[in-house]
Amino acid sequence: MSLPHALLGVLSARPMNGYELTKFFDASTGYVWSAPQSQIYPTLRRMADDGWIAGTRQSRATALRSTVYSITEAGQAELLEWAGHYHPPGPARDAFFLQALYLDMVPTRRAREVLRRFIQHHERAIAEWESQRDALVARETPLLVERLRARPPRQHARIARLKASVFQGEIDRSEALIAWARAQLDLL
Amino acid sequence: MSLPHALLGVLSARPMNGYELTKFFDASTGYVWSAPQSQIYPTLRRMADDGWIAGTRQSRATALRSTVYSITEAGQAELLEWAGHYHPPGPARDAFFLQALYLDMVPTRRAREVLRRFIQHHERAIAEWESQRDALVARETPLLVERLRARPPRQHARIARLKASVFQGEIDRSEALIAWARAQLDLL
Numbered sequence: 001m002s003l004p005h006a007l008l009g010v011l012s013a014r015p016m017n018g019y020e021l022t023k024f025f026d027a028s029t030g031y032v033w034s035a036p037q038s039q040i041y042p043t044l045r046r047m048a049d050d051g052w053i054a055g056t057r058q059s060r061a062t063a064l065r066s067t068v069y070s071i072t073e074a075g076q077a078e079l080l081e082w083a084g085h086y087h088p089p090g091p092a093r094d095a096f097f098l099q100a101l102y103l104d105m106v107p108t109r110r111a112r113e114v115l116r117r118f119i120q121h122h123e124r125a126i127a128e129w130e131s132q133r134d135a136l137v138a139r140e141t142p143l144l145v146e147r148l149r150a151r152p153p154r155q156h157a158r159i160a161r162l163k164a165s166v167f168q169g170e171i172d173r174s175e176a177l178i179a180w181a182r183a184q185l186d187l188l
Numbered sequence: 189m190s191l192p193h194a195l196l197g198v199l200s201a202r203p204m205n206g207y208e209l210t211k212f213f214d215a216s217t218g219y220v221w222s223a224p225q226s227q228i229y230p231t232l233r234r235m236a237d238d239g240w241i242a243g244t245r246q247s248r249a250t251a252l253r254s255t256v257y258s259i260t261e262a263g264q265a266e267l268l269e270w271a272g273h274y275h276p277p278g279p280a281r282d283a284f285f286l287q288a289l290y291l292d293m294v295p296t297r298r299a300r301e302v303l304r305r306f307i308q309h310h311e312r313a314i315a316e317w318e319s320q321r322d323a324l325v326a327r328e329t330p331l332l333v334e335r336l337r338a339r340p341p342r343q344h345a346r347i348a349r350l351k352a353s354v355f356q357g358e359i360d361r362s363e364a365l366i367a368w369a370r371a372q373l374d375l376l
Contacts, residue, residue: 002283009290033286034279083287084294086305091222092313095190097354098221099271102197104343104350106272117274125280155292158375162292165375166285169368176364180357187346187353 003043004052006033008071008079011053013147015070018044028143031132032166044069052078100184108188115181115188122174122181129174133167136160191231192240194221196259196267199241201335203258206232216331219320220354232257240266288372296376303369303376310362310369317362321355324348 006029010021021044022037035043047053052075055067071079096118103111135141139148139160148156194217198209209232210225223231235241240263243255259267284306291299323329327336327348336344 002281002286006286009286012290012293029286029289031280032289033281033283079290080294083290084298084302086302087283087287088309089284092219092358093190093221094358095221095275096277097357098190098194098197098217099275100354100357101217101220101351102200102267102271104347105200106268110272114272114274121276159292161375162372163289165368165372166288169285169288169365169372170280170282172364172368173361176360177357180353180360184350184353184357187349 002033003035003039004047005079005082006030006035007040007043007047008052008075008082010143011069011071012076012079013143014150015068017058017066017068021069024143024146028132028141031128032170047075051075103184103188111188112185115185119178119181122178126171126174126178129167129170133164133171136164136167190221191223191227192235193267193270194218194223195228195231195235196240196263196270198331199257199259200264200267201331202338203256205246205254205256209257212331212334216320216329219316220358235263239263291372291376299376300373303373307366307369310366314359314362314366317355317358321352321359324352324355 007021007025010016010025010029013024016024018041022040025035025040044053044055048055048069051072053069054072055069057067099114103114106114132141136144137160139145139156144160144163148159151159195209195213198204198212198217201212204212206229210228213223213228232241232243236243236257239260241257242260243257245255287302291302294302320329324332325348327333327344332348332351336347339347
């Protein structure tokens with residue numbers, strides 16, 4: 001149930017057509033909850049069926065831009081209900097840690113290669129998250145610019161800081177994993 | 189494709205019946221990749237069809253204990269192939285960080301409650317992982333005891349340390365998330 005809420009979150013900034021929505025999504029929320037375009041359109045249709053968003057057809061527009069979606073009162077209530085309550089995570093399922101349980105069985109050079117590629121993956125992720133964090137602090141991401149238009153100026157700094165800090169959380173987690181993988185390399 | 193490899197990993201210790209397998213699984217690998225019993229039996233049947241494990245029926249045994257499964261040469265090769273190569277993770281999808289992007293929209297007391305319960309969840313997880321880590325270092329977990337019987341004594345310390353360290357990785361990650369959530373509470 002996370003993609004509908006991710007899309008509600010984007011649409012809570014302002015009404016937009018499907019083309020804009022996927023653009024904004026890919027450049028913001030998508031870094032935390034990624035989804036292919038093939039999932040976004042069917043999800044929007046279900047959300048409209050559920051009354052969380054309303055689509056208005058624009059005449060004389062290309063197919064992708066023909067419908068402007070806006071969040072309804074019910075959608076706004078759903079977004080706040082979801083964001084305001086804790087949802088316990090599913091059972092622990094970490095594919096990499098599972099694999100790591102068996103690194104003692106493979107040749108050391110293979111185990112080292114697996115850990116090195118794990119470190120590289122997280123280093124690349126950190127670089128992406130850092131640029132997203134910095135753009136949010138500077139209030140330069142396209143979605144945040146749109147969103148702040150509708151919020152009182154005295155709240156702007158807090159909103160930007162809280163959102164940027166989510167990316168800091170992703171960074172902190174990846175840094176902890178890199179430090180662990182380096183210690184694991186030493187153990188091998 | 190992780191559950192079959194998790195089960196291969198357990199069966200690589202020694203042949204065992206379904207009852208033992210689920211017991212060992214729940215007390216070891218299951219902490220990293222949890223799976224309900226309802227998933228384990230169909231997966232075992234598919235693994236037997238694929239030739240990764242072989243089941244031998246024991247006469248005069250109760251239903252649950254009637255088949256003893258052992259890993260085949262093909263299964264052992266698959267386990268080592270999987271463990272020895274890096275598998276890139278799927279796209280970033282973190283339900284909690286997604287929710288955290290919208291904590292600025294809800295009343296502060298609700299946002300604080302969400303973060304406090306997130307911290308509690310990770311504190312409980314850390315306690316479980318710590319006891320698993322310590323039992324592995326002490327070479328006291330039932331599966332490790334079985335596994336070490338078939339491995340040369342000079343390798344025992346390294347095997348125990350490497351497996352214990354996986355739980356340290358889970359702990360390190362959860363500690364990073366708790367520290368982040370506390371900073372987020374201050375930001376609110």
